[in-house]
């Protein structure tokens with residue numbers, strides 16, 4: 001594709017994404033479906049350009065007014081993913097001069113907001129939690145997330161799959177914390193791999209793997225994945241149960257559960273029972289009350305721990321949306337807890353970095369439910385042979401630690417988890 005046409009396409013896609021009427025990944029996928037003529041390299045340029053614009057939106061909003069032409073073109077030029085000389089061959093003389101001026105701006109001459117590129121309402125809670133760690137977090141949010149795979153523990157061993165991927169020209173390293181994880185370099189086409197087709201691997205962030213591990217579901221148990229979605233964690237849990245017992249995958253979205261079906265077929269699991277529920281107080285939940293050994297509540301959340309993958313979320317979320325989510329999260333946790341039998345384990349998890357969706361929900365639940373004993377996450381993870389478990393945790397009430405994963409510290413998405421045992 002000619003550089004000029006590619007830049008035009010980037011500008012068009014940037015314009016569509018910046019409407020913020022749909023999630024960026026959906027807008028990008030739709031654009032690709034409607035433009036079948038685009039090759040893999042062009043798609044990569046388009047996607048990375050759009051994501052860079054989303055990641056650095058405040059900076060680009062600040063730099064773009066000094067340029068000329070449509071705003072989406074100026075934003076696409078600033079975020080263009082590719083060699084500078086390739087980009088410049090698509091630009092007019094005035095645009096080239098403007099780009100040089102923008103490139104010459106020194107970070108130390110910029111306002112703080114143009115360096116962190118975060119909405120103000122997010123800055124205060126992040127600084128309060130991280131202190132000096134705020135800027136390393138900002139740095140990590142400007143990078144794409146690594147590609148992590150989870151090896152299916154039911155069918156395969158991690159070193160074997162690692163070797164197999166290496167032979168297929170895909171170098172992969174064992175993840176430091178999850179016993180099932182492989183971190184792959186670049187973005188190889190996985191769908192064509194035999195390991196993927198036969199269900200030996202699934203794409204899953206190492207942090208998500210740790211949440212499933214934390215549930216520690218055993219052979220023959222009755223287990224509920226309350227907010228199963230497309231079943232990322234369901235599949236990992238089913239494998240720890242060695243495909244025995246009963247694993248219910250509940251979700252209010254039948255559409256999301258549908259996406260679990262092909263993954264389930266590949267996984268070779270036969271213990272998973274997906275079921276769409278109307279809401280968290282559904283009849284089905286009432287019937288199972290007091291009968292379940294382990295419940296995972298992977299709650300609907302703001303997703304603000306996943307900004308490396310979904311940078312549009314920082315512009316699409318709002319304090320009001322977070323407030324509404326917190327009400328929902330508390331209601332789901334309370335209903336899900338009724339499922340547990342005495343001695344059973346409850347895990348509440350989010351991919352948010354905001355205390356309102358995390359510690360606040362966990363602490364309110366603990367206070368209202370004296371029959372649930374909060375568990376310290378660090379020894380649970382150590383018992384599961386996770387290395388350096390303390391470094392993955394942060395203090396909660398009375399010294400009890402929660403799981404607290406951060407992109408800049410653990411190279412995972414931002415995750416939270418609390419664990420309780422029903423007395």
Ligand SMILES: C[S@@+](CC[C@H](N)C(=O)[O-])C[C@H]1O[C@@H](n2cnc3c(N)ncnc32)[C@H](O)[C@@H]1O
Nearest residue numbers: 227228229231232233251252253280298299300
């Ligand atoms: C964080 S996502 C789950 C991701 C999934 N566990 C995975 O690993 O791929 C949260 C899910 O909660 C579901 N959800 C929303 N409200 C719910 C409710 N009241 N009861 C059960 N699930 C709900 C959403 O449809 C969404 O799929």
